[in-house]
Amino acid sequence: xxxxxxxxxxxxxxxxxxxxxxxxxxxxNVAVINGYPVITADPATAxxxxxxxxxxxxxxxxxxxxxxGGVRPHLAAIWDVVxxxxxxxxxxxxxxxxFHSGNELTAEDxxxxxxxxxxxxxxxxxxxxxxxxxxxxxxxxxxxxDKPSVIFPDTLALFFPxxxxxxLANIKTPGNYGEFGDYGEDWLTTHDAGTxxxxxxxxxxxxxxxxxxxxxxxxxxxxxxxEPDEVPIERLIxxxxxxxxxxxxxxxxxxxxxxxxxxxxxxxxxxxxDDANLGLASVWAQNVTVWMNSKAPPTADEHFRKAILYAFDxxxxxxxxxxxxxxxxxxxxxxxxxxxxxDPQPRVQNLERARQELALSKYANNLGDVKVVFHFCGGLxxxxxxxxxxxxxxxxxxxxVEVAGPPWPQxxxxxxxxxxxxxxxxxxxxxxxxxxxxxxTYSMFAPNGLGWIxxxxxxxxxxxxxxxxxxxRAEPDTVKRLALYEQVQPLIAEHALAFYPYQKPTLFAHQxxxxxxxxxIVFIGPSENMHMWRINLTLKETLR
Amino acid sequence: MLTFIGKRLFQSLFVLxxxxxxxxxxxxxxxxxxxxAALGFLATEEQVESMREEMHLNDPFHVQYYFWLRNLVxxxxxxxxxxxRPVTTDLIQYIPATFELILFAxxxxxxxxxxxxxxxxxxxxxxxxxxxxxxxxxxxATPSFVVAIFLLFIFSQVLKLAPGVGRLPIMMTPPRTITGxxxxxxxxxxxxxxxLTALKHLILPAISLAVIHIAQEGRITRTSIVENMQKDYxxxxxxHGIRTSRIMFKYLLKPSxxxxxxxxxxxxxxxxxxxxxxxxxxxWPGFSRYAVTAMLNKDLNAIVAxxxxxxxxxxLVNLLVDIIIMGLDPTVRLRRGGG
Numbered sequence: 001x002x003x004x005x006x007x008x009x010x011x012x013x014x015x016x017x018x019x020x021x022x023x024x025x026x027x028x029n030v031a032v033i034n035g036y037p038v039i040t041a042d043p044a045t046a047x048x049x050x051x052x053x054x055x056x057x058x059x060x061x062x063x064x065x066x067x068x069g070g071v072r073p074h075l076a077a078i079w080d081v082v083x084x085x086x087x088x089x090x091x092x093x094x095x096x097x098x099f100h101s102g103n104e105l106t107a108e109d110x111x112x113x114x115x116x117x118x119x120x121x122x123x124x125x126x127x128x129x130x131x132x133x134x135x136x137x138x139x140x141x142x143x144x145x146d147k148p149s150v151i152f153p154d155t156l157a158l159f160f161p162x163x164x165x166x167x168l169a170n171i172k173t174p175g176n177y178g179e180f181g182d183y184g185e186d187w188l189t190t191h192d193a194g195t196x197x198x199x200x201x202x203x204x205x206x207x208x209x210x211x212x213x214x215x216x217x218x219x220x221x222x223x224x225x226x227e228p229d230e231v232p233i234e235r236l237i238x239x240x241x242x243x244x245x246x247x248x249x250x251x252x253x254x255x256x257x258x259x260x261x262x263x264x265x266x267x268x269x270x271x272x273x274d275d276a277n278l279g280l281a282s283v284w285a286q287n288v289t290v291w292m293n294s295k296a297p298p299t300a301d302e303h304f305r306k307a308i309l310y311a312f313d314x315x316x317x318x319x320x321x322x323x324x325x326x327x328x329x330x331x332x333x334x335x336x337x338x339x340x341x342x343d344p345q346p347r348v349q350n351l352e353r354a355r356q357e358l359a360l361s362k363y364a365n366n367l368g369d370v371k372v373v374f375h376f377c378g379g380l381x382x383x384x385x386x387x388x389x390x391x392x393x394x395x396x397x398x399x400x401v402e403v404a405g406p407p408w409p410q411x412x413x414x415x416x417x418x419x420x421x422x423x424x425x426x427x428x429x430x431x432x433x434x435x436x437x438x439x440x441t442y443s444m445f446a447p448n449g450l451g452w453i454x455x456x457x458x459x460x461x462x463x464x465x466x467x468x469x470x471x472x473r474a475e476p477d478t479v480k481r482l483a484l485y486e487q488v489q490p491l492i493a494e495h496a497l498a499f500y501p502y503q504k505p506t507l508f509a510h511q512x513x514x515x516x517x518x519x520x521i522v523f524i525g526p527s528e529n530m531h532m533w534r535i536n537l538t539l540k541e542t543l544r
Numbered sequence: 545m546l547t548f549i550g551k552r553l554f555q556s557l558f559v560l561x562x563x564x565x566x567x568x569x570x571x572x573x574x575x576x577x578x579x580x581a582a583l584g585f586l587a588t589e590e591q592v593e594s595m596r597e598e599m600h601l602n603d604p605f606h607v608q609y610y611f612w613l614r615n616l617v618x619x620x621x622x623x624x625x626x627x628x629r630p631v632t633t634d635l636i637q638y639i640p641a642t643f644e645l646i647l648f649a650x651x652x653x654x655x656x657x658x659x660x661x662x663x664x665x666x667x668x669x670x671x672x673x674x675x676x677x678x679x680x681x682x683x684x685a686t687p688s689f690v691v692a693i694f695l696l697f698i699f700s701q702v703l704k705l706a707p708g709v710g711r712l713p714i715m716m717t718p719p720r721t722i723t724g725x726x727x728x729x730x731x732x733x734x735x736x737x738x739x740l741t742a743l744k745h746l747i748l749p750a751i752s753l754a755v756i757h758i759a760q761e762g763r764i765t766r767t768s769i770v771e772n773m774q775k776d777y778x779x780x781x782x783x784h785g786i787r788t789s790r791i792m793f794k795y796l797l798k799p800s801x802x803x804x805x806x807x808x809x810x811x812x813x814x815x816x817x818x819x820x821x822x823x824x825x826x827x828w829p830g831f832s833r834y835a836v837t838a839m840l841n842k843d844l845n846a847i848v849a850x851x852x853x854x855x856x857x858x859x860l861v862n863l864l865v866d867i868i869i870m871g872l873d874p875t876v877r878l879r880r881g882g883g
Binding site: 028030032040042045047048051121122123124125126127176185186189204205206207237239241242243245246249250252253255406407408409410412413414416432433450451452453454 | 574575576577580581583584585586587588589590591594595598626627628629637693696697700701708709713714715824825826827829834837840841842
């Protein structure tokens with residue numbers, strides 16, 4: 001009798017587990033998406049690309065990155081420069097754009113948002129400088145810059161207007177911003193005041209963000225270009241998981257629909273590729289960049305730096321990654337307008353040439369005493385692989401390369417000055433600021449660039465480069481500007497300030513029933529805008 | 545007894561003060577720029593400098609500590625430069641998740657560990673003793689995260705007997721937060737089915753954490769039982785023909801579990817800071833994981849706060865252990881004036 005009771009209990013537990021599993025498996029119109037921890041959901045403080053991905057779903061930028069490069073109208077219908085020196089710009093807004101509250105977006109909202117953005121002085125506001133605003137009429141707003149900028153409209157792809165009245169109604173006082181208290185920062189952590197395709201329903205920072213489709217989104221939800229079964233995703237659940245073993249488990253079990261940060265290892269990518277129920281989408285790539293510190297011996301010597309360029313085994317390091325799109329790159333990513341191939345061409349190891357360069361360096365007679373310090377971000381295996389590859393390559397020339405991976409806080413802090421920056425540091429730069437050409441040139445090679453990890457080569461001595469970079473920011477004509485970018489790249493490459501092992505596509509793993517993106521925009525954010533993705537519920541039901 | 549508790553709490557205050565001073569200093573000399581970490585990649589040097597001013601990072605150490613202490617007295621642990629929220633808000637969110645997990649893990653380890661230890665000790669040198677020894681060594685030698693991955697793979701992926709990750713299924717809406725304990729909140733919300741689901745989600749991560757402690761506590765209890773069984777008073781009881789079960793529960797068990805209770809207390813506090821790998825494997829939104837994120841992002845206020853919470857947990861749990869031991873061992877009670 002007792003044994004019978006135990007069996008009944010076991011049966012009940014198993015049955016309950018099965019029922020709960022079946023309940024989870026029902027085909028709902030919802031997509032579970034993994035984004036790295038969203039740090040802030042406030043457009044004025046959003047700073048890195050994880051935040052940007054969220055911004056493109058909850059908010060809309062004033063202008064939108066275009067597939068062909070540059071920007072296109074979005075919240076702003078048209079814009080133009082008012083004066084000749086590019087400090088006064090006028091933007092006319094699209095009419096009838098609704099906030100999630102149902103209220104219409106006006107110039108007042110845009111002006112307030114810009115004042116708030118600049119006033120808080122955080123997030124992505126840095127590259128804009130000091131901007132003041134004037135409301136011309138309900139749909140027209142003027143921006144006044146503290147310095148001329150021909151690329152000002154492009155930089156607004158990271159400016160996401162908020163609803164003025166809603167934010168003002170939710171400010172907390174006292175705060176850091178005088179009469180504006182906290183400028184609504186606390187409230188905007190768990191609420192949104194945007195016009196984007198999705199509306200936030202809840203947010204636990206660092207854990208989970210839930211959003212639902214905004215039916216009145218100004219871009220509409222047309223089915224044109226989609227299959228009949230492919231419908232808009234009604235509900236989004238952004239989870240925040242950084243461990244890719246766990247993510248793989250979730251993907252395989254069907255608990256995760258889309259992963260948009262692409263930190264997969266090679267074996268994991270192969271598993272995903274071999275699984276008929278899963279897919280991989282590649283939209284934008286990151287440039288793997290190894291800076292060489294021009295102020296620290298021995299990389300202070302240009303010939304020594306060139307020797308490194310030629311000694312590196314590019315083909316060896318790409319190896320099995322090639323089938324996933326890793327490959328040739330330069331100062332620009334190859335799919336960017338204005339890309340110019342840089343030395344070494346062809347991208348093969350040339351030890352003979354490396355020896356010649358070493359012979360020209362001032363270390364030619366004491367190579368055995370020379371040590372190159374290569375630092376990568378601790379925990380990133382593919383970066384370590386590059387260091388170890390270089391170590392092996394340089395050993396053939398009699399040069400010692402010391403490879404170490406300090407944790408990110410230490411690693412990034414090292415790059416705060418030329419004195420503390422190791423000989424070589426490696427970073428991944430994705431296209432996260434428009435115009436992307438400016439991001440990969442002016443921001444990374446001009447004396448007034450972004451500094452820090454973006455300019456850990458510390459070389460600003462070539463007046464010709466500086467002049468050309470300044471000219472790119474002064475040239476309003478896009479075609480002429482592209483020509484300037486093409487002109488400056490070989491000059492920069494001539495100094496061998498970096499080497500670029502490969503471009504690394506960010507591969508979004510998804511269930512087969514998740515379809516998208518409908519448009520290829522090589523910029524972080526738009527590709528993760530779920531307005532450009534659909535769900536095939538019929539297929540989902542079948543696969544489940 | 546009250547005097548003893550009061551005295552211990554007073555002593556704890558000094559310990560926490562020293563700890564705060566120490567960690568405040570260590571956090572500031574750790575490499576990394578907290579202002580840069582707070583502002584992100586595209587911040588300009590001017591913005592970073594302005595943030596340094598705002599965070600008092602350019603002030604001397606003692607001035608920074610003064611500001612921090614002044615705010616602490618007001619119940620303000622500062623803002624997290626990572627989550628952009630008050631650290632207290634973060635702690636309120638994350639601590640209950642970890643507490644729920646380690647309470648459950650401690651319960652499992654206490655029951656399984658002590659029962660195994662008592663049986664192994666009582667049936668010394670039997671096959672059961674040998675088997676428990678082998679399993680214990682295996683449990684001690686296997687890191688928690690390995691157990692976590694193994695259990696997740698076998699019971700969730702292959703056998704599908706247990707749910708996977710998180711405190712609830714991703715699609716499920718959690719109950720309104722009252723205590724932060726998912727099971728309790730579900731019951732308070734009148735949703736026993738949700739409580740059952742939360743309990744199911746708790747089982748694998750709790751076992752993963754408990755395994756090593758089951759092994760340790762089992763071995764300690766066994767040794768203690770063996771030692772006490774050889775004492776004269778037990779022999780006398782046996783000679784007088786007192787029933788084995790009475791000897792066991794009345795005279796042997798009580799003194800034998802004292803060392804285990806002490807270890808359990810330490811284990812509980814230890815888990816607060818060391819559960820992070822299991823929390824990562826199971827996507828458990830807990831305090832331990834928050835602490836590691838704070839360290840990696842050089843989130844100064846959060847670092848100091850999490851260390852203080854761990855310190856406070858150690859102090860309180862040890863106090864509780866002392867009180868329990870006083871209850872178990874009359875000699876300690878008399879020595880400490882607990883009457």
